[in-house]
Amino acid sequence: MNPAVLAQDHYWLRRAHCPVTLLPSGFTANRQGLAEVDLAIAQGRIERIQPTGAALPTTVPQLDLDGRMVLPCFVDSHTHLDKGHIWERSPNSDGTFAGALRATRKDIARFWQSEDVYRRMEFGLCCSEAHGTRAVRTHIDCTHGQYQISLPVAAQLREEWRDRLTLQIVSLLPVTEFLTPEGAAIADHIAQLGAILGGVAYSHPDLDAALDALFNLAKSRGIEQLDFHVDESGDPNAMALRSVAAAALRHGFTGSILCGHCCSLAVQAPGVVAQTLALVKQAGIAIVSLPMCNLFLQDRRIDHTTPRWRGVTLAHEIRQAGIPLAFASDNCRDPFYGFGDHDMLEVFRESVRIAHLDYPCGDWVETVTDIPAQTLGLGANRLEPGQGADCIIFSGRSYSELLARSQHDRWVIRGGKRCDRPLPDYRKLDDLVALGEFPDNL
Ligand SMILES: [Zn+2]
Secondary structure, three states: OOHHHHHOOEEEEEEEEEEHHHOOOOOOOOOOOEEEEEEEEEOOEEEEEEEEOEOOOOOOOEEEOOOOEEEEOEEEEEEOOOOOOOOOOOOOOOOOHHHHHHHHHHHHHHHOOHHHHHHHHHHHHHHHHHHOEEEEEEEEEOHHHOHHHHHHHHHHHHHHOOOOOEEEEEEEOEHHHHHOHHHHHHHHHHHHHOOEEEEEEOOOOOHHHHHHHHHHHHHHOOOOEEEEEEOOOOOOOOOHHHHHHHHHHHOOOOOEEEEEEOHHHHHOOHHHHHHHHHHHHHOOEEEEEOHHHHHHHOOOOOOOOOOOOOOOOOHHHHHHOOOOEEEOOEOOOEOOEOOOOOOHHHHHHHHHHHHOOOOOOOOHHHHHOHHHHHHOOOOOOOOOOOOEOOEEEOOOOOHHHHHHOOOOOOEEEEOOEEOOOOOOOHHHHHHHHOOOOOOOOO
């Protein structure tokens, strides 16, 4: 294939395999839910899509994809760019959630000045862009006054990257802190930035009071997007998701709410799950699952025995309940997850394998493309005439080929043109992070 055509203002992509679930209605799917189509790209937008076979104008350049899969660019709806890539200097000494918190707290206190946060966040954005992601929502650790350093850095990057990638910013702190003046100050900063109010909701005697405080702060400051970490554990008594849904209904909240993790649903009785999901549906809450991070932290055993459960939420049941569900990256090369490359294809591939999304893959590809875009308020993210020509051409021609290899040779198209930015070299961060291992008791 000659990529020169992808520098033109007007061209046809011939013989592309696209999921029918992301196409306009009326296309015939093969057994895998893919249709073979020709797409006209003009002035940065998808101009037309038609089944392969019809005659094409000979005056317009064509690129024959020979069945390669084309997807809309990815949307990564739950990340922690501010924590990213600190593993080398602050590894998680025992792999547990508590170990992750411990190592991260020490890293924050020791290193998180503006330049450190900026360069690691930018590194993550470069990875996301190179892999074909067009929008990223990142949580920003706001505890112990860190918001005063990290929120301005995130806002600066949001502005600098405006033409390359949409960056959304969410506050991250225990929701009980919204009962304190510090929580109100953080809500003020979030409102001023036009960002998203978020926090970690967990089992606590003051949880409902804390959620009331958070919803009141959002209401009084005109914040219409909320985002919670909930129930990231295998504890069947963890019911923060239900508490958030109840609070949203109690406050008549009409904005958007995204809840991440929801692992404990997987260890609760079916009747309990049904009641919670009914409330979540009624409250209009969307859920994002972070399977790679869950695999890493959940059921981690310090005696080096084998984990017994995978830690992921009830993906199938959530979708069957009519609740929008996305999959996302979560942490990347930090004490909460020692691996990752901000690659949403890896997230999708692992989600398919971990949650058995492959009988058939069907419309699950929406969970990393259209659904997170809609959940983040970015509008539709599909392959339809009128949509921006922001898409990825993979070498794989079927889900089997797509998900079997890394697809590192993919071509990213942004605004109708090939975006050929390489992955950043790890050496760029050597002066920040290659400091050797520090003892855990620093
Ligand atoms: Zn998270």
